[in-house]
Amino acid sequence: MFSVIQFVLFRSLILRIAFNQKLPYMGPISVGMRPGMALYFQGLVLQEAKQFEINLKTGQSGGDDTAFQFKPCFGQKVTLNSFSSKSWQIEESASDKPFTKGAAFTMIFVIKAEGFEVYVNGLQLCMFKHRLPLEKVTALMISGDVSMNIFGVIPVSIVLIFL
Template sequence: MAYVPAPGYQPVYNPPLPYVTPVAGGLQPGMSVYVQGTVPHHTKRFRVNFACGQQKGADVALHFNPRFDSGDKVVLNSFQGSWAREEHKPMPFHKGQHFEVVFIITPQGYQITVNRAPYCEFQHRIPPERVQVVDVDGDVQLQSINIIGGNMMGGSGMSYPQPGMRSMQPNMPLPPTSLPMMAGPASYHPQVPYVGNIPGGLVSKKTVVVKGLVPQGAKSFHINFKMGYSKDIALHINPRLNENTVVRNSFLQGRWGPEERELPFNPFQHGQYFDISIRCGNQRFKVFVNGQPLFNYNHRVHNFQQIDMLEINGDVALSYVQF
């Protein structure tokens, strides 16, 4: 069961460094870039560059550069033939700990959050649509990098770019996908409990993405796909940290059905970020975590469009939700 990301959502998991991912069509306001990873104990510095090409010496619209070997600070800058004026910010990262950085592109610049807290803004010095790649390198263990939103269309108008293609040429045609575009509004760092309405309900091949963090000391949380008119739960996903399992079930006509617990592995661990993609197939839900297939769940409710509500609650900190 291969992981195929929904159009408008381009995740890459555990890539080697240096890592370069293309941005088809350039960045646009409303798009975001998520970088998740771990800072090793030996780290000196690492960087995230929003560059205008893959070639050496290309302009850099944003250079984000945490430095532990130079006063524990983050340097932000741009490059157009030569480096411009540096901006210095306090160090928000800690050695030996997981982190998440989100770059949200606005008409004015980059809004940057670190570990779900507002961090700083960097005003555009180079138009964001000139950005062709995001590259990461240095003393960091990269867990995932996700480009979210935007056109995501290849040059043929029918193709969608796949992440991780280092040698990709701009507008190179790529295999098309039959998945529907993610049309629902993106929620950045929503509060828990979270309740969202799925416009038009679920349809075949619809994908719902949930990104978040399992806090230290968490016991359990749940993700429910509900039918708003009845409050029945078509799919209940319940990671239980205190039992080291993920329970799946349905609550229909006032009662719970048989639980499903079998897993190839348990990806939910204290202090770690996760990325869940839940795809509604014709016969079953297909659930992936961090790009790896975790389980299938055969439909117990077959009228998908009645499933029109997403509910998330429990011991979890949410980074991003979209459907």
């Protein structure tokens, strides 16, 4: 669990920050991905939301592989999956429903050697084990019923202080 102070510090130390990007968003992760770093998101779930998704991809085209898809479906569950060799793999789900329609949230994907550890509003939600090589992840896609105020990369040295 992260404290409010830790979230404030995370936000102040983000590299490659993006503000209020129009969705759907597709862009590069130019610093690469490696264990110990994290992705930080601050947003607002739309009042009439059905779902939104965040995809960590191996490229910026629709057919590229997806190393991690994080997809909250309101009224159901949060689904977790990957896409490789032109097909979706075995879907996993998080048992909790951490998002509220019309409410703001803060989320961090901590990249660990074994997988992506997801925190929402300071609480650990899930761990999704790597299915594709982490070094192949080069792009971020965000779409759906969400307004993303801030997202960016937290460097390795900063994340390790908080773990």
